[in-house]
Amino acid sequence: MRSTLFKANKLILIEKDKQSYIPANCLPLEYLKLVVPYAGLYFREDEECEILSQHISTGPFSLWMHDIFAKDRITLLPYTPYHIWTLHFMYEDSLVIESKENPPYLLEERECNLFNLLPGLHPVPMEANRKVLSVHINIRPEFFTNLVYKYPALSELLDRFTPSASCAINDAPHPISAVADLLIQRILTCRYTGRKAHVFLHRCILDLLLNYAQREAQAGEPFLFSSLEHRETYRQIFQLLVEQAHKTFSLAELSWLYGLPAAELSQGFRQHYAISIEDFSHMQRMMMTYHVLHKRNCSLPVIAEATGFKDANEMVKQLEVYYEFKVKK
Numbered sequence: 001m002r003s004t005l006f007k008a009n010k011l012i013l014i015e016k017d018k019q020s021y022i023p024a025n026c027l028p029l030e031y032l033k034l035v036v037p038y039a040g041l042y043f044r045e046d047e048e049c050e051i052l053s054q055h056i057s058t059g060p061f062s063l064w065m066h067d068i069f070a071k072d073r074i075t076l077l078p079y080t081p082y083h084i085w086t087l088h089f090m091y092e093d094s095l096v097i098e099s100k101e102n103p104p105y106l107l108e109e110r111e112c113n114l115f116n117l118l119p120g121l122h123p124v125p126m127e128a129n130r131k132v133l134s135v136h137i138n139i140r141p142e143f144f145t146n147l148v149y150k151y152p153a154l155s156e157l158l159d160r161f162t163p164s165a166s167c168a169i170n171d172a173p174h175p176i177s178a179v180a181d182l183l184i185q186r187i188l189t190c191r192y193t194g195r196k197a198h199v200f201l202h203r204c205i206l207d208l209l210l211n212y213a214q215r216e217a218q219a220g221e222p223f224l225f226s227s228l229e230h231r232e233t234y235r236q237i238f239q240l241l242v243e244q245a246h247k248t249f250s251l252a253e254l255s256w257l258y259g260l261p262a263a264e265l266s267q268g269f270r271q272h273y274a275i276s277i278e279d280f281s282h283m284q285r286m287m288m289t290y291h292v293l294h295k296r297n298c299s300l301p302v303i304a305e306a307t308g309f310k311d312a313n314e315m316v317k318q319l320e321v322y323y324e325f326k327v328k329k
Contacts, residue, residue, distance in 0.1 A: 008074050010049055013042065014064055014117075015080040015138050019055065027052070034067060036190055038197035048072040056187075058202035060143040065188070066134040068126070076124040084138045085157075085169070086115045087212055089176055089184060091133035098123050101165040107134075111173040112180065112212065114157065116141075118166045135184055137205055151206070156213040174215045178238060179273050179280065183208050186287065196294055199325045207283060214274040227268040233258050234272045237265075241277070245284035246308040251277060286322045289315060293327070300329065 021040035024032065028045070031052050035041065039054035049070050056063040062084075068076070076095075089112045097105040099122070107113070107124075126132075139147075144158045160169045176184075183204045192200055227234070237254060254277065255262040269277045289307040296303065300312035309315035316327045 008048060008072075009077050010044070010051065010074050011121075012051065012066060012068075012076050012078045013053065014078040014086065014122075014136065015062060015082065015084055016055075017081050021055070031067075034188075036065070036188060037193050038190065038201065039065070048074050056201055056205075058198055058205060060139050060147060061202065061205045062138040063187070063201070063205055064134075064136050064138065067131075068134065069131045070126045070128055072128045074126050076126055078122045078124065080117050080119055080138075082119050083141060084117050085141055085144075086117055086136045086138045087209060088113050088115060088134065088136040089180065091135065091176075093130050093132045095124050095126055095132060098125060099166065102167050105168060106173075108173060110176045112176050113173050114160075114169045114212065114216075116163055116165075116167060116169050120166075122166060135187075137208060151210065153210055153217075154213050156217045157209070160216075170216060171219065174212070174219075177211060177215065177272075177274055178235075179211050179275055180208055182242070183211070192294070195325075199323050200290060203286075203323050211274050214270075218271065218274065221271070223271055224264075224268065226264055227271045230260060230268060231272070233260065234269055237269065237277070238273065238280075241281050241284055245281075245288040246306065248285075248308060249277075249281060282322075286319065289319060290323060293319070300327075 019040055022043060024035055024041060027035070027041065027043055031043070034052060034054075036054055036056070039056050042051075042053040042055070044051050049068065049072070051069075052067040054065040088107070090107045090109055092109065094109045095107045097107060099105070141162060144154070148154045148158045157169075163169070187201060187204050190197060190201060190204075237258060241249070249257075251262045251266055255265050258265065260268070266277060269275075269280075273280065275283075285307065289303070289309075292298075292303050292307055298306075300316065304310075304312040304315040307315065309318075316329070319325075319327055
């Protein structure tokens with residue numbers, strides 16, 4: 001019995017003091033398409049499970065992505081050697097956290113939670129023939145003060161009461177927003193390496209935290225009927241801003257295009273996506289410009305024109321502020 005229980009327990013590093021990655025050529029061929037080139041890799045395969053873990057460290061942030069397939073019933077043992085806060089996103093299936101200190105907690109598919117995790121193991125049973133993708137951003141609580149000083153919108157997270165046990169900090173889970181989904185897809189499909197990857201992924205991680213902080217800030221607000229009534233309109237606006245990132249749409253233009261009062265449109269978009277129209281439009285434009293800058297062998301004035309800036313100086317200034325790097329001129 002002891003041997004069986006031991007085999008069924010699968011350690012998952014959700015944080016680690018010293019990394020010891022494996023090369024990508026050690027992975028089975030079917031996993032290579034999942035690899036983010038900038039990420040450090042861990043992989044285990046046995047009769048009960050297959051687990052691919054990818055790790056990205058950028059400044060105070062530690063991002064982990066775990067692709068887990070259970071061939072048999074197992075108990076996952078996520079482990080952290082030190083105290084962390086972790087923003088967790090669940091994909092593909094649902095799991096339940098078991099704890100001696102707290103009631104079972106459901107990690108629902110396509111929901112996100114902010115957890116306070118003390119050092120140690122955090123058991124999560126998983127039934128046979130189940131697959132999940134677990135994405136989480138870790139940060140040590142003591143790093144938050146400096147982050148909030150730089151990004152005041154994160155104060156919503158810092159102001160949270162930190163419990164003395166491992167548990168969710170949020171009052172209730174949040175559905176994964178379309179903005180968070182888009183950012184995670186950008187991370188999973190990022191093909192940059194070296195400094196280019198570091199800069200781009202750091203900003204994606206920061207934007208995930210900012211988006212979650214806004215979700216928490218507006219959690220107590222009643223969802224307006226008009227926001228629900230025009231859900232499809234807001235989805236169309238979201239898609240427009242993604243697909244035409246090189247264009248700048250004013251609130252007045254969007255109000256006229258979609259036949260909604262500007263104030264109602266502004267509030268409704270924020271309620272659906274936890275970000276203002278202006279900030280989301282800017283995010284998409286910065287992403288597109290960053291990609292064009294690093295993928296095309298063009299002069300800065302040509303890139304500025306293609307991405308909708310009035311001149312190269314304005315483009316460079318905004319890129320450097322947003323991504324916190326220096327553009328080579």
